[in-house]
Amino acid sequence: MASTRETITNHQEHLKKLVVNSKHGFTQVKALIDYIINLKDSQHSELIFEKGIEVFTQHFTSIDDSNIYQVEEFFYAALEVKQIEWAHVFLKFISQKFPQSVKSLRLLAMFHESAQDLDKARAIYNELLSVNANDFHALKRLVCMERDKGRLNEAIGMLNAYLESNQQDSEAWMELTEIYLARQQYEKAQFCYEEILTMQPHNYLVNTKYAEILYSAANGENLDTLYLARKYYSHALSLQSDKKGAVQTRALWGLLQTCKGIEGLLKKEDAKNSEIIKTCQEKIREVYAQAKNGSSIKVEGMKAMQ
Amino acid sequence: MKQTLYIDPRIRDNVFVPLVLLMVLVSILRYFVTKLMYSPDSPALQKVQLSHKTLKKTILEREANFEKDEAPGLELDIPKTLEDGVKSSDRETNALARSTRIRKTCEYLPEDSVKIRKSYYCHAEKGYLAKKVAAANPMAMMNPDMMGNMMKQNVQQMFNMFLFTVIGNIFSGFIIAQVPFPLGQKFKAITQQGLNLLALDPSYVSSMSWCFLLIFGLQGVMSLILGDSEGLDEMNNMMMGPQAQMMAGGGMGGEQKNFQALFKSEKENYEILNYKFKLEDAEDAFLAKYKK
Known part of the structure; x- marks a missing residue:
């Protein structure tokens, strides 16, 4: 295929x-x-x-x-x-073909989950797990159910236990990142997302998201973290080709915002920072001018562009 | 010196044809026996029976195991289940793989993050790599899985032994064919097994050697007959016996790695780790690329 x-x-x-x-x-x-x-x-x-x-x-x-x-x-x-x-x-139809197969049972549990019969689904997943502790599909469904109910502590506990025994699972690290982000625990989210970063250090989106997490972790007052965020935004952008149509705006806005933050904290002129801000603004103007409906978005009016 | 031997046509009828037929039949038989013995081990196909308590009022209620009493129900201590249930070797392999990945791409991480991970792995007492892993269990040979595998391998061996004995006893000592090109004296070992004639030209093939040639040469024909080339490959792997498997897989399936030694070398790798942050000049690269 x-x-x-x-x-x-x-x-x-x-x-x-x-x-x-x-x-x-x-x-x-x-x-x-x-x-x-x-x-x-x-x-x-x-x-x-x-x-x-x-x-x-x-x-x-x-x-x-x-x-x-x-x-x-x-x-x-x-x-x-x-x-x-x-x-x-x-x-x-499936379960008639494969009675007693783990997969049919898993599908059955998903069915009950979907029908809001959560207890039944949980009982099935739990028993599948107790029969075979390596059944990570069941475990991941359990995590999702906890997350769905808003019981984030339980979800984090399960994911931690799972990651303890399977440290290579990128999906689980990603899920844990999302949960920590939802709870605004940016340092922990940063740690988890670093695992994704080491798996794909040359991915534009991964670098951008990591920079965003760093920016959020800095909370507008931690200068070192802001500098780090600036580095990762820049890195993400230099990974992206400069051709028309390449996705750049998300990182450009982020970089601009980060540099503004640094400028605000420094309280004095920094030549490099100002240069980056200028370059970003120019690039953003260029991108929006090229876009089809760019004229309807008033870039100039935005605070970051002044 | 050019020899010409006239081979009795009765050898063709009574040795050559039966030998080929026998080999084909045995190959087919072996294919089905292997298929029976090595049923696929995919976890998705494993059968499992859940207790009736869990499956009550679901469409799979009939499949439930009515004898089974204990079911975790809604309460299951997941960390403990994972701690007990996941194989220690799986866990350590994953930890090592992650550690290697982090070492290889650490240049893309900020310094603090690398330090955190380094201390997680290498802390003198509490580090992951300092923990004691239970050494390879000598009783592992006794578990049913291993026993089953060994038995299957033995059956395969017996099969081969039996085949060669039959051929050696019934069909040995015939000259069956001649290859249409001259061969050097060294080929005698390949083409004339079971014959002890020093003067005979090596281009004549004995029945024993023909049998060996057939074992390897029939693969194409067999995949035509059975229409399943993957299964055949698998079967041939089995046929080669444990020696070949050992060479291919670096040890028999059940053999356990020595994690203590692996941990030690991984720890040393961390000690010589030369960390340099790759993104130190990222802003300059960005400016060089985007500045007008």
């Missing part, structure tokens, strides 16, 4: 073509669903769900072992669009 991904330049159009094609038969529907699964894009849940109903109502006899994974995808889509009855149908 990797090769097709590279050769297709316009995904939107390709998707439209596949949707039109999918009216012709089961193979075309399968191709469409495979394509969406490969895109790893959750915004197509409705489409998948629709096709799932179509498959179950029109091509039910054609479903065999080779496309059970698509039924699983229908199930997730049904949960996402909150169509519990259909989710039940899909789940029943």
